[in-house]
Amino acid sequence: MTAEIITIGDELLIGQVTDTNSVWISRALEDHGFRVMRKQTVGDDEPEILRALRESEQRVDVVLLTGGLGPTKDDVTLNALCKHFDTARHFSTEVHEHNQQLFAERGVEMNDLTRDQAMVPDNATVIINEVGTAPCTWFERRGCMVISMPGVPMEMKWLMTNRVIPRLQEYYGRKAGIxxxxxxxxxxxxxxxxxxxxxxxxxxxxxxxxxxxxxxxxxxxxxxxxxxxxxxxxxxxxxxxxxxxxxxxxxxxxEEDLPIEALLGRRLQAAGLTVGTAESCTGGAIAAAITSVAGSSAYFKGGIVSYTDEVKHRTLGVSAADLESVGAVSQPVVEQMARGAREALGCDLAVATSGFAGPSGGTPEAPVGTVWIAVATPSAVVSKEYHFGAARDHNISRAVNMALLMLFEKAAVPEVQAPTA
Amino acid sequence: MTAEIITIGDELLIGQVTDTNSVWISRALEDHGFRVMRKQTVGDDEPEILRALRESEQRVDVVLLTGGLGPTKDDVTLNALCKHFDTARHFSTEVHEHNQQLFAERGVEMNDLTRDQAMVPDNATVIINEVGTAPCTWFERRGCMVISMPGVPMEMKWLMTNRVIPRLQEYYGRKAGIxxxxxxxxxxxxxxxxxxxxxxxxxxxxxxxxxxxxxxxxxxxxxxxxxxxxxxxxxxxxxxxxxxxxxxxxxxxxEEDLPIEALLGRRLQAAGLTVGTAESCTGGAIAAAITSVAGSSAYFKGGIVSYTDEVKHRTLGVSAADLESVGAVSQPVVEQMARGAREALGCDLAVATSGFAGPSGGTPEAPVGTVWIAVATPSAVVSKEYHFGAARDHNISRAVNMALLMLFEKAAVPEVQAPTA
The missing domain is CATH 3.30.70.2860 (Alpha-Beta Plaits)
Structure with missing residues (x-):
């Protein structure tokens, strides 16, 4: 079975927003045996949407659209779909009642525009979006399914997981193996x-x-x-x-298909270890990665983001003399940070980072991109110096990854190390 | 002038890699007066690339391609282009010499595959890629430019900035306004x-x-x-x-086109204020957002991620009795966290979060999605309760956004409030 994805929105075309919806949809389709042949992005422009629809419909079994379903004037996807499938619209009491309930829960008043979100196409299957107001509409013509979902990532993911993928599987009989x-x-x-x-x-x-x-x-x-x-x-x-x-x-x-922060979490839980962070150049991003995992409160105690020498000294007990003599981006300081975090947070393992993320800063000995990472365990502290590049976001994300990896290695216990079948 | 972008690569289609090239190119084109009409992604598949090329060429003035120019067998873009423009290839001494020099600088030996990168189309303008081995090729037919660049972001950006945009401007005489x-x-x-x-x-x-x-x-x-x-x-x-x-x-x-964390940074700097964080449910993500901004060390002192009651009490001085009686997700606790962070970090403003991010946890009074946010200033503490949804990532990102917004409001000083022209 083949599929194409059409993402809709001016903000995607002019580079204000990165299209992550189609990445997520691609992965979900691939995991369920669909081959994604093409992805397209068009603006909030009816003729452009129509052209893209007409072309995609010729080529594949399933066309998935996201975006352009909001209540405002720049959202024209549903108009384009109705024109394409030559259908009128009617007022859906079911959608309207769902939306009323949603508004009531949020304590917001409904207006005419939000009322209009219940105007659904006559010849489509309408699927209630339980986490938002714009429903999913599902057209079928000459063997091609055309499925439109809202562009809000959370809503699209909910619809894909709970409604679209199961329906597609039902239709295609879970034939393909992958x-x-x-x-x-x-x-x-x-x-x-x-x-x-x-x-x-x-x-x-x-x-x-x-x-x-x-x-x-x-x-x-x-x-x-x-x-x-x-x-x-x-x-x-x-x-x-x-x-x-x-x-x-x-x-x-x-061997699990999980991000490194989730692998770390599993290993920590299996080993019965707790963890904490002391971050300088990564600015909280390691703690944020660890706590992005559901259930992380079982092993994550907390973290300290020490962006100034004063906070490093005050909350982590880093020696003021060392900060003065060798500077914050150094082995003695990063190791003291890791040790200090273990103490301040009462955790088994602590990871610490100190570096120059850039674009400015740095010294002749430690230019922008230099990052020290340390892990303190109950028995020792290990540390390593890295040299990344000039781009701030890149330096931060590389440091986060290396820190998580270092923690992962230090959290190893024999029964976790063996790959599971 | 209108443009389309075609990004090429299986890894983009199956959701393994997020396409950031087309975002960057869109922005660059928009900034120079080109209107991007559509973006497409196709796999490393000659017939698919040909189909996309044929269609785009009909629709716009400029078609930009990235990807599929590497030396390995899965890179087929140049073959497709030569077929589309019906041209043979020849060996370019200029490209080869450039590549030899590049390999020598990197201390890597050249092999047959890399030698082939100098085989360029007969009827295209070939533009040397000074930061990589795959050149840019520029075709022109019936008023449409078709420009192919490598998919490595750094190389694509160098070519766009230094070669493609200047040439396009020369050709189109900087006519369009946007x-x-x-x-x-x-x-x-x-x-x-x-x-x-x-x-x-x-x-x-x-x-x-x-x-x-x-x-x-x-x-x-x-x-x-x-x-x-x-x-x-x-x-x-x-x-x-x-x-x-x-x-x-x-x-x-x-009125600046910047993310909220950058707007906050500007306002803090203008007001001469410093800031710190005390995070529970957001797990460091507020600190990470603030420090993602270059130059944030000028106003960000640090943060404490207090994921357990023990750390809230120990590092932020939250009353153990309150933690016991009303629980961590409560107004008294979040306000004490904000006050405690101001003290522990020595900052002017501190923001605190405490909530149930989910998917599990919560109480009958404070179900999953409940988040308290507080901001402490030198003179007061304000706090507010939010009710988001069931999805962990969504709850965290909404709480981060609301916290940054609350800080932004509290950091207001008269001269910053007035919109600048």
């Missing part, structure tokens, strides 16, 4: 890993794809087997994963 | 604002667009005037912004 396997690999650059896997890749059957998804310090390898039925896809993927394990051995540090 | 104006509006829901602006929108000339970009607690309004020459576009946009100011008055809290 199996993904993930291996997190450390200790290789991308090209070195590609060389190590050259024979493995040469022998891959046509229906299997191997993707390299490098991150700072580690590479996520993703095996995807597209075979029917599902049992065959699973078997092929498992056999190939076994070969990967034989080739890469201890370089595979985990 | 002016954007932004207003940040509070105190309205999206639909209420649309009703308040109904007359304004009705009277807008055809060449002006108004977009609503809602965020939790505030709406970014964007006016775009497309008229020539530039001076007229600017004048039209300014006149309309004046009208918006008259209609919306004090509901316009800022």
């Amino acid at each position: 199996a993904h396997r993930t291996c997190w690999v450390t200790g290789y650059t991308e090209s070195a890993l590609a060389m190590a896997l050259a024979d493995f890749e040469r022998d891959l059957p046509d229906e299997v794809r191997l993707a390299y998804l490098p991150q700072p310090g580690l590479i996520r390898l993703r095996l995807s087997a597209y075979c029917s039925p599902q049992a065959v896809a699973d078997r092929v993927a498992d056999v190939l994963r076994l070969r990967l394990r034989t080739i890469l051995k201890e370089h595979i540090i985990a | 002016a954007h104006r932004t207003c940040w509006v509070t105190g309205y829901t999206e639909s209420a604002l649309a009703m308040a602006l109904a007359d304004f929108e009705r009277d807008l000339p055809d060449e002006v667009r108004l977009a609503y970009l809602p965020q939790p607690g505030l709406i970014r309004l964007r006016l775009s005037a497309y008229c020539s020459p530039q001076a007229v576009a600017d004048r039209v946009a300014d006149v309309l912004r004046l009208r918006l100011r008259t209609i919306l008055k004090e509901h316009i809290i800022a």
